[in-house]
Amino acid sequence: MRSELLTTSLDSETTQKNETQPKTSELRDKIAALDAELAEVFKARFSTAPFLSRKTVSFQGNKDKHAYGWYKYKEAFSAGLVEFVLTSYNGRISGKVLDPFAGIGTTLFAASSQGIPADGIELLPIGQEIIRARLLSEKELTTNDIATLEHWTTYFPWKGFQDRIPFSTIRITENAYPSETVEAIERYRGALQQENEKVQAILCLTLLCVLEDISYTRKDGQYLRWDARSGKRRPGTKAFNKGKILAFDVAVTAKLKEILSDIRDAELPVTLFPVKQNAANIRLFNGSCLEVLPTLETASYGAVMTSPPYCNRYDYTRTYALELAMLNLTQAEVLSLRQEMLSCTVENREKDLLKICPEWKSFIDAANQQKLLQTIHTYLEHEKASGTLNNNGIPRMVRGYFSEMACVIGECARVLKPNARLFMVNDNVRYAGVSISVDMILSDIAQTFGFEVEKILVVPGKKGNSSQQMGAYGRVPLRKCVYVWRKR
Ligand SMILES: C[S@@+](CC[C@H](N)C(=O)[O-])C[C@H]1O[C@@H](n2cnc3c(N)ncnc32)[C@H](O)[C@@H]1O
Structure with a gap:
């Protein structure tokens, strides 16, 4: 009797697996095909950028740079990257630069040192405080x-x-x-x-x-x-x-x-x-860019240079908990800050984006209609239902990330002057054995907001996956890129 029960339960488990697996591989094949299709569209835009090293696109490049290295903000990019971009497009940037994810202000200080005024938006109090102190140290x-x-x-x-x-x-x-x-x-x-x-x-x-x-x-x-x-x-x-x-x-x-x-x-x-020399050069908005961007004037910026949080489950409010506590944030304030951050952790609940700005419907629709992204959502929901995801918050996080990024990109398109460029550093990610081409998906969405995708510069030396992903699915290289989009 016992062995009969055991066989039955094993059989039903096997049957369940057999039912889910064909669907899993069907969805994976569909994702691969849509990814290849998009790669064909952007083929001519991709180029490896030997002049961009992993060091340049990360905080490492700031190590010996005055002031930039005071506070070790590992999520920063280097001042060298900003200077490189601004120099390469010298004469083609007219007006202020904006960074909606300002961090410790690398874009702001590097642009200002080249005589270009810059506005930044930052939500995390540690970044706000570093920028405030550095501004004081420079001017007052x-x-x-x-x-x-x-x-x-x-x-x-x-x-x-x-x-x-x-x-x-x-x-x-x-x-x-x-x-x-x-x-x-x-x-x-x-x-x-x-x-x-x-x-x-x-x-x-x-x-x-x-x-x-x-x-x-x-x-x-x-x-x-x-x-x-x-x-x-x-x-x-x-x-x-x-x-x-x-x-x-x-x-x-x-x-x-x-x-x-x-x-x-x-x-x-x-x-x-x-x-107060050049005091007007740098302006920082303390708060969420989802709230601040809609308040900025249309066609008022000469460039956007930014790096949003990556869709990689990285929780800034945990990593910077010591600093947040030192800045007197309470437990409740840290929890609410976590929810306000751009969705990139499994704990982020869905944000009511239309409540923030009713005009964002077309931006959200653009994300919802992106075919590769939709198939990825279906796949992740399917894996969740099959119990194969290592965290059930992953589908909601990925959905939230792209919807919110669509709104940020749509707003950037609005505040940029015609012909102005947006430069973005971002990483591709991988969940449940599937690589998510964040670069191509966001570029495709950006096109619908009037951006021309000029370049997707691939940083040499591809990044691997998390140890969990590597253990389960093997190592697949992930692209780190700098996107260059021009507002038509
Ligand atoms: C990759 S880091 C950018 C670092 C920056 N490039 C630098 O060099 O310091 C992303 C930043 O976005 C900020 N952030 C996350 N959600 C935000 C939001 N909703 N509004 C504004 N900033 C946000 C994070 O606190 C973090 O500082």
Whole structure:
């Protein structure tokens, strides 16, 4: 009897698998055919760009660049990339540059240094704070402010400071620092209240720049990795040792000296009184580009240079949790920020895009009508129903990503002047064994908004997949590209 039951259940399982598999391979074949069709359409637009290295399109390229390297924002691209683009199109960019996903402001500062005014939009408070402090460091510091900051590197005024100011802790940042470091941070936060707003901003920037080094954590792919000394360990994982954890005083002093040295080397206009030279050059909107873009004037920008979050499950609010807590965000605020971010994690719920802007219906329709994308959605829903996805939030995330990106691209088309270009760095991704050609899908959608796809520059050295994908489906190279679209 027992073995009979067992056979029946095995049989039904096998039957189920046999029923799903032909559909799976049919959908995969359809995706491959539609992908090949689109590749044929864009064949002449693709080119490998030997002058673009992985280093140039990533933060690595900023390592030795004054100010750009103060805060390690791994998701940034390099100032060199922005300078390269602006130089290549020299004379063909008339008017302001816009970056709707400004990060730590690479586009803004690189454009401004070439005399081009730039506007940025950024939602994550850490990016906003880095940009704010850097702007102050460039334009508003006086000789007195510099002398005060030098005093901090020599006399450590936080040591023994009585009025400690605690900082917020959210669930994932509990026990992130040794107890003596917590005490030092609180004294530092207390002592900096004695200074003027500009000096405070630089001291706060310094603190944000060293948080990872003085903590038990390391930013690692999609999450924070915890050193075993913290007492935290994910069940079933090997004990991790991040190496030397810097003492607070050492880390802060070294970083502040680096910042001051860069300010001096850059020969910025540090004078007895603030010089608001080129103050109109850079403007930052703090908030979601989905909310801010519709408020910008039509045909008012000479170029868009940007890199949106990739559709890769990367959660900025987790990776930058230490910084968000230091900026006093509460648990509830971090959760709501996560939902506001462009959908690229499995936790993102669907956004009501038409509520944000009723005129976006045609943008959303364009995404819904893109054939390759629709087949990918069908395939992912099918895999979800078959229980083969490693996370059931993947179909919703992919759908949200492309709908929201369609709205962002549609808005960029609206705010660009005729003939102006949009430059975008983005990665292709892979889910459930299927590569998603983000480059061609977005380019195809962009065409329907009046963009001409001039080039899709492929960065040499193709990127692999996540370890989960590689284990299950083998390694398939994924393209990283810079798209160049011109508004017709
Ligand atoms: C790939 S990073 C861009 C980095 C930038 N190019 C730089 O060099 O610093 C994408 C950025 O988009 C931001 N972001 C995500 N959702 C957003 C939204 N809805 N509105 C504005 N910015 C958003 C993220 O916080 C992140 O800083």
